[in-house]
Amino acid sequence: METSLGKNKQETGIFQKKMKVKRRKDSWHLYLMLLPAVIIIGTFSYGPMFGLVMAFQDYKPYLGIRGSEWIGLENFKYLFEYPQSREVIWNTLRFAFMKLFFSTLVTISFALLINELRVKWIRYPVQTMVFLPHFLSWVVLGGIFKEMLTPGTGIVNQFIERLGFESIFFLGENSWFVATVVATDVWKGFGYGSILYLASMAGINPALYEAAEMDGAGRWKKMWYVTIPELIPVIMLVTTINLAFMMSGDFDQIFNLYSPLVYEKGDIIDTFVYRVGLIDLNYGFAAAVGFFKSIVGTIMIITAFTVFTKLSGRKAR
C-alpha cells in the first residue's frame, strides 16, 4: 500500500482526487463481497459457540436451550470424576504425542534420505507413490486396513504366519490398536509432509555445500552440518502447526478403524462425544466434553504459536 501511495504522488492531483472519490463510493462493494464468507463463518462457526451454554445445562431437546434447567458446572464435575472420560482424555493425548513424534521423525528422515538419492530417475516415481495415501479418505483406508489386518485371512497376518509367528489382531487388541493407529497415520502422511522439507532443501544455497566440501566434509557431514541446520526453521514451523492442531483431526481415522473391542485404549474425545451425545443423546454432558477439548485445543494453538514467534524472532529465519 505504501508503494502505491508513492506512485500516486507522481501522478497528477486530479487523478488522485478522482481515485479517492471512486474508492470511497465503491467500498460498499467490498463489504458486499465479504458478506457471504462472514455469514457462513458467523452461522456455522460462531453459531455453535453460543450453543455451548448447554454445557452448563441439563439439556433436554424438547425444552431447548431456553427451557432447559441450569446446573452450573455439574457436567464438568462429572467429566473429571467419570473414569471413562479421564481415560478418553489420556488416550487423546497419547495418540497426539505419539503421532507427532513418529510422523515428524519419519517425515524428516524420508526427506533427507530421498534427497541423498543419487539415482535421480527413481526419485520421481517414489515421490509419486508415497504421495498417494494422503488423498485417500479414512473410509477407503479403513476398508483396506480392515481387509488386510484381519487375523487368518488378511494379507499381513498371512505373511506373519508364514514367517512362523502367531497372527495378530491389530484392530481388536488394545495394545496393538494404538500401534496400528500411529503407524497408519504416519504411513498416510509422511509422503505429503516431506514436500515442504524437500522444497526447502532445494532452496539451500549451494555455496554452503561447496564451502563444506572445501573443508573436507563428506556427504554425511554435509547433511549433518548444512542441510539439517538450514532446515531447522521449517521443522520448527511445521512442528508448531502440527502441535497446534494435534487435538483435532483424529476422528475420521479412529472412527473408521475402531470397534467396541478397543474402546479402552482407542476411544478419543471426539469419538466419545459422538457416542455420548448423538448415540446416547446425553447432549449436555457431550457438549461439556467438547467444550473442554476446544479450550485445551485453543490453549495449545496459542501456546505453540507464541513459543514459535519467540524462538523464530530470536533466531531470525
Next chain:
Amino acid sequence: MKTKLRSYGLFDYFNIVLMLFLGAICVLPLLHVVALSFSSSPAVLSNQVYFWPVEFTTAAYQRAFEDPQLLKSFWVSIKRVCLGVSIGLFVTCMAGYVLSKGGGRDGIAGHKFFIIFFIFALLFNGGLIPTYLLITNMGLYNSIWAIVLPGLTNVFYIILIMNFFSTLPKSLEESAFLDGANHFQVFYKIYLPLSVPVVATVGLFMVVFEWNEFFAGQIYMKADNVPLSTFIKSAITLPDFSTSDPEELQKLNFRSISSAQVVFAALPILALFPVLQKFFTRGIVIGGVKE
C-alpha cells in the same frame, strides 16, 4: 563433477532399496484391494490373491452395482462436490480479495475486526453437539445443504488466497480503476485470471475434502440420501447377507464386494491423482512459505 565420478557406496544401494520399499508400501495396500475386487470368489476365499487378480472377473462390481443405493449415493456426492466447490471457491476468493486490500484508503474500515473474526473461528469452535443441534434446528436435516453449507469456506483457504492476492502488482488495478472499473470487475477480470494456479489448488483441496468427507452425511442425512463415502462406510461395516442362495454366496463373497465398493469410492481421487499431485506440490509450497 567430483561427486558424479564417485562410485556408488553401500549407503547408496541401501538408500535405493529403502526408498523403493517405502514407495511400495504406500501403493501395495491399494493394489491388493483392487486385485481382490477383480478376483473370483474361490480364489479370494482360499487366500490366493496378493497384488494381481486371480481368475479375473468383474462379478463383485456387478454385485455392488445391483444395489441402487450405490449410484444414488454417487449422484449425491457429485452434487455435493459441484455445489460445494463452485460456491465455496467463489465465496473464499471474494473474501480473500477484500481482505488482501487491507484497511485504510484501499480497503475497508474494520479490516482488523474481520481478520480477528476469521482467525478466532480457526482457533475455537463449538464442537460437535452444538453444531449438530444448530444445523438440525435450522431445518437442514436430510437436505443437501446440510452437508454443503457448513463446509463452504475454510479460513485457511481465505488466508492462502489473501496472501497470494496481496502479492499481485497494485499498478494493474490502479489503471483499471482509472479506466472506470469497479471492485467486482477488478476481482473478476484481473485478480482471478492472474491467480489460476492458486485458485485451482484451493479448488482441488475442496474437491478432495468434499469427496472424502463422510461424517456430515452420516449425521445429517437419511440412509437413502447419503453421499458415497458415507454409504461405503456403512456398507463395509455391515455385511449384506440379503442373498441367502448358497450358490450365489459361494460365487461372491463379502470381501470381494466390499473391496469393489472401496475401489469405487477411491476411483475419482485416483483419476484426479496426476493433476492433484502437480497442484498440491505447488500449493503446499506456496502456502507453507507464505505462512
